[in-house]
Amino acid sequence: MELNSRQQQILLAIINEYIDTAEPVGSRTIARKYKLGVSPATIRNEMADLEEMGFIEQPHTSAGRIPSERGYRYYVDYLMQKYKLSPEEEDLIRQEYTSKVRDIGLLLQRTGQLLSQLTQCAAVVQSPKIEVGPYRHIQLIEMGVGRALLVLVMENGMIQHRLIDIPATITGGDLATISSVLNAKLSGHTVETIRFTLIKEIYLELTRHRRVLDLVLEVLRSSLVPGAEDKIYLGGLFYILNQPEFHNIEKVKTLLSLLEQESLLASLLAQISKPGVNVRIGGEISCQAIQDCSMVIATYGVGGQPAGSLGVLGPIRMDYAKVISIVDYLTENLSIALERIFKGGGSRI
Amino acid sequence: MELNSRQQQILLAIINEYIDTAEPVGSRTIARKYKLGVSPATIRNEMADLEEMGFIEQPHTSAGRIPSERGYRYYVDYLMQKYKLSPEEEDLIRQEYTSKVRDIGLLLQRTGQLLSQLTQCAAVVQSPKIEVGPYRHIQLIEMGVGRALLVLVMENGMIQHRLIDIPATITGGDLATISSVLNAKLSGHTVETIRFTLIKEIYLELTRHRRVLDLVLEVLRSSLVPGAEDKIYLGGLFYILNQPEFHNIEKVKTLLSLLEQESLLASLLAQISKPGVNVRIGGEISCQAIQDCSMVIATYGVGGQPAGSLGVLGPIRMDYAKVISIVDYLTENLSIALERIFKGGGSRI
DNA sequence: TTTAGCACTCAATGAAGTAGAGTGCTAACA
DNA sequence: TGTTAGCACTCTACTTCATTGAGTGCTAAA
Numbered sequence A, B: 001m002e003l004n005s006r007q008q009q010i011l012l013a014i015i016n017e018y019i020d021t022a023e024p025v026g027s028r029t030i031a032r033k034y035k036l037g038v039s040p041a042t043i044r045n046e047m048a049d050l051e052e053m054g055f056i057e058q059p060h061t062s063a064g065r066i067p068s069e070r071g072y073r074y075y076v077d078y079l080m081q082k083y084k085l086s087p088e089e090e091d092l093i094r095q096e097y098t099s100k101v102r103d104i105g106l107l108l109q110r111t112g113q114l115l116s117q118l119t120q121c122a123a124v125v126q127s128p129k130i131e132v133g134p135y136r137h138i139q140l141i142e143m144g145v146g147r148a149l150l151v152l153v154m155e156n157g158m159i160q161h162r163l164i165d166i167p168a169t170i171t172g173g174d175l176a177t178i179s180s181v182l183n184a185k186l187s188g189h190t191v192e193t194i195r196f197t198l199i200k201e202i203y204l205e206l207t208r209h210r211r212v213l214d215l216v217l218e219v220l221r222s223s224l225v226p227g228a229e230d231k232i233y234l235g236g237l238f239y240i241l242n243q244p245e246f247h248n249i250e251k252v253k254t255l256l257s258l259l260e261q262e263s264l265l266a267s268l269l270a271q272i273s274k275p276g277v278n279v280r281i282g283g284e285i286s287c288q289a290i291q292d293c294s295m296v297i298a299t300y301g302v303g304g305q306p307a308g309s310l311g312v313l314g315p316i317r318m319d320y321a322k323v324i325s326i327v328d329y330l331t332e333n334l335s336i337a338l339e340r341i342f343k344g345g346g347s348r349i
Numbered sequence C: 001t002t003t004a005g006c007a008c009t010c011a012a013t014g015a016a017g018t019a020g021a022g023t024g025c026t027a028a029c030a
Numbered sequence D: 001t002g003t004t005a006g007c008a009c010t011c012t013a014c015t016t017c018a019t020t021g022a023g024t025g026c027t028a029a030a
Helices: A005-021 A027-033 A040-052 A069-079 A087-098 A102-121 A174-186 A196-205 A205-224 A237-242 A249-259 A261-270 A320-343 B005-021 B028-033 B040-052 B069-079 B087-098 B104-119 B172-186 B196-205 B206-221 B238-244 B250-258 B262-269 B320-343
Strands: A122-126 A135-142 A147-154 A159-166 A232-235 A276-279 A293-302 A303-314 B124-128 B135-142 B148-156 B159-165 B232-235 B278-281 B293-302 B307-317
Touching: A005 A040, A005 A069, A005 A087, A027 A040, A027 B250, A040 B040, A040 B104, A069 A320, A087 A102, A087 A320, A087 B250, A102 A147, A102 A232, A102 A237, A102 A320, A122 A249, A122 B135, A135 A174, A135 A205, A135 B135, A147 A196, A147 A205, A147 B135, A147 B148, A159 A205, A174 A196, A174 A205, A174 A232, A196 A261, A232 A261, A232 B104, A237 A249, A237 A303, A237 B087, A237 B250, A249 A261, A249 B238, A249 B250, A261 A293, A261 B307, A303 A320, A320 B005, B005 B028, B005 B040, B005 B069, B040 B238, B040 B278, B069 B278, B069 B320, B087 B104, B087 B307, B087 B320, B104 B124, B104 B232, B104 B307, B124 B238, B124 B250, B135 B206, B148 B206, B159 B206, B172 B196, B196 B206, B232 B262, B238 B250, B262 B293, B262 B307, B293 B320, B307 B320
Parallel strands: none
Antiparallel strands: A122 A232, A122 A303, A135 A147, A147 A159, A276 A293, A293 A303, B124 B232, B124 B307, B135 B148, B148 B159, B278 B293, B293 B307
């Protein structure tokens, strides 16, 4: 299924034009705007061929052509030119990531908003997986009779906490003892590296507090459950309403209702099959309900380790070149920003 | 501006009918459906009077009447009958609040979703104010050279944490010492009750660590800044798209963009002028952009203390009786659930 | 192989007419 | 005096029909 150079030029023209105007593109328009040195009639002939090969389609007989999913795929794989962010866009992003960050949640949320604003698509940002990396500190705090708060601080700075019920006989002093033993034994370990022998040691040192230990270890284990504590941030949803595709309320409703299902979003974000920015076009998305959308997703990381994903969900007719560049750029910036927070330097208070 | 009994009945009929159908209500319809024992002509006469008094209006000459904001206000204040939740609705709510709660954030989020689902309006739930109540535990944890994590556990179980930069000379042991002194001195205190003398005592005991103390106290103080850590949960936004009022994309866009501004939402939720459920109709909302909406808001509390607000934002033509009942019921249930989390009993893991 | 010319198609637009819901007014009635 | 039947009037919403124009495919000539 080879396309000759002129067919490529025409396909490119159709896609660029359609992305821009959201209207079917006619041969005349192409001849006029894209100086290919041939007449509309010639372009029509080529278009007929392109249609036969499945790269474009016609909404109805007397309309121009619009790209098919296959056309977009070809475009993304072979034709698309790299989009260079405008100075304004770069400024907007730089401004966001150089300002001091109080809080990771806020950073992710702002990332989502930026992503949405810049791409005019729905943006989705997954929070960094908490289970990444070893424990830094474990603390049990008395919270009234029979209850304690277990606070887990991970090496990377993330914090997790749970209320647990404990026997009423346990005192604050007991909790301090248990905390210090757990700290001594477990800090530096990840959930995976906690071996049976280690646990045995702990139980030996704290035979009196078996029940509390059971609970604590239960929590430690459950924190490994993937997605257990995942949060997903949505950004600037209203921007997608600028897309003519979403002037149809039903479509907006479908999209919004999907976006509220965190588990579904997580599974969508997990569809990354290669390093870097991934593009899923229409039917390539493994979710029936949004096969008339496209996704552009990527994974950000901390310290070289993948930590989470982010991406956008928008109409199939999206400006892939631009969206890809933006997702790429934001991924990188987010990674750097997180790095700075976790690994030190800069962020005061 | 007195309404006689028949006028009240007619106004009530118009509002009930309009809430139900979203169509202007004619005299015929009322005569047919609401057995007032009078003819359409009589109803027309009364309607003319009601219109003159400003309780209803006519979209155009040959249409029926719709309630004016003033009409709704009168309805809410005098005419409305208490809505009794259906068994299904009660079940849905009970189910939500009797299941074990892992996490306050999740509880609030689910509350928002329920609120939205049941009312078909946009739901907004503010997180409990963290600064409420005294400290339970203060812990400084070493996070690599020159950085520490300050973890504040409040008496009510909420947790706050911040990364701070510390002099590189401070060791983990130092942090433990500082933590225990701070704990001894400050636990049980609220930000307000920390007196100068107390601070002086702490500085005396920890003269070597003045710089760290400065930072810690700075953070403690800043945690008092109202709204500093407020999170606002939105729920089930797509439900509002079921309302015919929001078939207009521009309106949806306005609403969505407003809902993303947390500060604005916070100020809207703050417009509570009396105990219990508050209703703001159209122009009564002090925000230009959404004066074609109504709000129903209430404050939930923990241990008798107000802790945060929640509410819904929907079309002026909303089912006030139902929405008010639901907001009321959810507020109560949320309060109880939070109580249970904070004050003990039940919630394991 | 390219292109000019032309007949053809079809969505979109707008004008005109129609139907129907609802009103206000008047006059009769209780 | 309050109520009601009757009726003319108003105005939106819908349907129908013709028109416009963008765009195509085909044919024949360059």
